[in-house]
Amino acid sequence: MIDIIGTLMTTRLQDFCRSHEPWLLDLIDALVAIESPTDDKAAVDRCGATLAGRLEQMGGRVTRVASQTSGDHLVARFGAGARQVLLLGHFDTVWPIGQLARMPIRREGDRLHGPGVLDMKAGIALGMLATRAVLELTPPEDASIVMLWTTDEETGSHTSRALIETEAAASTAVLVLEPALAGGALKTSRKGCGQYELVVHGVSAHAGVDPRKGVNAIREVAHQVLAVDAIRDLERGISVNVGLVSGGSRPNVVPDYAAATVDVRAATMADADEVDRSMRALRAVTPGAKLEVSGGFNRPPMERSGGVARLFGLARDVAAELGFVLGEGGTGGGSDGNFTSALGIPTLDGLGALGDGAHALHEHIELGALVSRAALIAGLVARLSRAAA
Numbered sequence: 001m002i003d004i005i006g007t008l009m010t011t012r013l014q015d016f017c018r019s020h021e022p023w024l025l026d027l028i029d030a031l032v033a034i035e036s037p038t039d040d041k042a043a044v045d046r047c048g049a050t051l052a053g054r055l056e057q058m059g060g061r062v063t064r065v066a067s068q069t070s071g072d073h074l075v076a077r078f079g080a081g082a083r084q085v086l087l088l089g090h091f092d093t094v095w096p097i098g099q100l101a102r103m104p105i106r107r108e109g110d111r112l113h114g115p116g117v118l119d120m121k122a123g124i125a126l127g128m129l130a131t132r133a134v135l136e137l138t139p140p141e142d143a144s145i146v147m148l149w150t151t152d153e154e155t156g157s158h159t160s161r162a163l164i165e166t167e168a169a170a171s172t173a174v175l176v177l178e179p180a181l182a183g184g185a186l187k188t189s190r191k192g193c194g195q196y197e198l199v200v201h202g203v204s205a206h207a208g209v210d211p212r213k214g215v216n217a218i219r220e221v222a223h224q225v226l227a228v229d230a231i232r233d234l235e236r237g238i239s240v241n242v243g244l245v246s247g248g249s250r251p252n253v254v255p256d257y258a259a260a261t262v263d264v265r266a267a268t269m270a271d272a273d274e275v276d277r278s279m280r281a282l283r284a285v286t287p288g289a290k291l292e293v294s295g296g297f298n299r300p301p302m303e304r305s306g307g308v309a310r311l312f313g314l315a316r317d318v319a320a321e322l323g324f325v326l327g328e329g330g331t332g333g334g335s336d337g338n339f340t341s342a343l344g345i346p347t348l349d350g351l352g353a354l355g356d357g358a359h360a361l362h363e364h365i366e367l368g369a370l371v372s373r374a375a376l377i378a379g380l381v382a383r384l385s386r387a388a389a
């Protein structure tokens, strides 16, 4: 059924976004121009100060949630209604200070390059323009729009996770403004991610004089690398990667220490539990060697639940009103959307900018897709802020 009023509103939201595109570009530029590597609190807070200022200019009530070990997180509230729609993202990046000089903000045809522009400063700016459009044209009476912009997503969200879960639990839906999949598709599922550390203690000995007295920890880790590899099941979406191995001191010493770090991913909660059980069931095979396994899943899988499917249906309707077909897909990468969806809160991810090269030197966004993306987010927020949504 064609919703005439909905279509009209979506068109007006898009017109607003189009006429305010210069504001959007200026905001993206301002955010990318202030480098914000996760591990540099002072730098991230500088970016946060600019972002907070812009949020206040929009009429947001901004709270800085102080963190000792990362930049301060920002919460901005618009409207006072009880029902809450959460826009979620992060303004830390993987790029060190000085990267901007090596890959400056530059426009090349339809592309805007710069460190952190795709992942995910443009996404934040899109969410802000969309919110401006909604507040201006169809201000929600009984709902509020809340933005949570965090500072440690790239290192696992250790200081922001509780805040993310608190705000998500108070929300009817969570829209995550991480980069889109190729072609603009949304992310309706994400694998859960974990990391394990295997440490082997052996017995050192002179490799030439007393080889029988030694227990070679590297030999034992080699066994474990193959055992871990056997947990992999790509058909089921279980990926396991031994990404780091260390151990030993010199060739003529039987090593008494070796370690391996393992990255694991699983598509469902059940598979994540099974992987965890398999990792914890690992046992040393070399007599005299001691194996310690630590770690676990940091981000639970984001599964395509009924709530996620309904939310995507809403987004697809808005896209249709804007005249394009919206796709969906999954990804092996995790985001803060994993936390919110694991709480059972309908979550849509990948609503941010189109582009390519997150965490890579060719990182860029597609300028031609910005207005319709902002309109998509605006149309979605407008519907979610209505009681019937």
Ligand SMILES: [Zn+2]
Pocket: 090, 119, 120, 153, 178, 179
């Ligand atoms: Zn990101």
